[in-house]
Amino acid sequence: MGRLIASTGQALDVGEVAMAPLFLSKPKSRCSCGARLTACPVWGAVPEELRQLPPRPANRHDHAALLRAILEVSTQQTIVDSSKTAALLAFRPHFLSRTLPVKLYLVHLVRDPRAVVWSVVRDRRTRRDQPSVWRDVLLAAKTSLVWQAANVAAELQGLWFAPDMIRLRYDHFVRFGTPRTLEGILPQGAQEGVTHESGIGDYHSLGGNAMRNEKTVVVRLDDAWRTQMPRHLLYLATVLSFPFIVRYRFGLGPGGAR
Numbered sequence: 346m347g348r349l350i351a352s353t354g355q356a357l358d359v360g361e362v363a364m365a366p367l368f369l370s371k372p373k374s375r376c377s378c379g380a381r382l383t384a385c386p387v388w389g390a391v392p393e394e395l396r397q398l399p400p401r402p403a404n405r406h407d408h409a410a411l412l413r414a415i416l417e418v419s420t421q422q423t424i425v426d427s428s429k430t431a432a433l434l435a436f437r438p439h440f441l442s443r444t445l446p447v448k449l450y451l452v453h454l455v456r457d458p459r460a461v462v463w464s465v466v467r468d469r470r471t472r473r474d475q476p477s478v479w480r481d482v483l484l485a486a487k488t489s490l491v492w493q494a495a496n497v498a499a500e501l502q503g504l505w506f507a508p509d510m511i512r513l514r515y516d517h518f519v520r521f522g523t524p525r526t527l528e529g530i531l532p533q534g535a536q537e538g539v540t541h542e543s544g545i546g547d548y549h550s551l552g553g554n555a556m557r558n559e560k561t562v563v564v565r566l567d568d569a570w571r572t573q574m575p576r577h578l579l580y581l582a583t584v585l586s587f588p589f590i591v592r593y594r595f596g597l598g599p600g601g602a603r
């Protein structure tokens with residue numbers, strides 16, 4: 346998502362800032378811009394004391410200090426911090442909004458819980474030789490509940506940040522494009538099949554998905570869950586996530602709202 350936003354040329358994407366200390370202390374780490382961190386125009390300008398933070402997720406004060414350092418060197422007015430706030434850093438946006446000298450907007454990117462569950466179970470299956478029905482069921486239940494908790498946190502953040510929190514449904518964005526509230530921040534129009542080349546946009550990400558370092562990224566909607574997910578896992582994830590499936594208008598069946 347950060348890469349897509351940076352591709353508009355109107356924003357600086359710096360990846361998951363909360364996770365930056367895990368990479369900043371490693372001298373050979375590379376930024377997604379291709380440069381070593383010490384040579385990167387964004388991360389290379391971070392003060393030495395922040396470069397030496399313990400290699401674990403940043404606490405709220407260090408997180409704010411990292412963002413302040415980035416603000417000082419940014420030539421863009423919009424900075425995207427992709428730190429995943431909903432589950433583990435639920436109260437971080439409140440702190441940052443009170444501490445930073447800029448206006449903070451939250452993007453609540455929400456994906457159908459059945460897609461999330463199937464992605465996790467499928468990934469686990471590829472890494473294990475022996476399939477296990479019960480292991481899949483437990484993993485599906487756990488993932489559904491974590492998804493639910495993350496969205497409860499996002500809803501609470503919405504109470505605090507409204508109207509400065511924008512909800513974006515993953516499938517809808519890929520298929521149909523940006524809601525009006527995000528025009529000018531996200532690329533316009535349907536994203537399915539759109540190719541993003543490296544070197545376009547202000548894109549300086551450290552952690553996160555491995556695709557951040559790929560030269561070319563083609564946006565593809567992963568909705569394999571609709572046809573591949575076993576029925577018992579589909580029903581389980583639907584029942585456990587039922588209230589939010591209704592609230593976010595995902596549709597109850599595999600052929601439901603897209």
Ligand SMILES: [Zn+2]
Pocket residue numbers: 376377378379380385386387388548549550
């Ligand atoms: Zn860089």
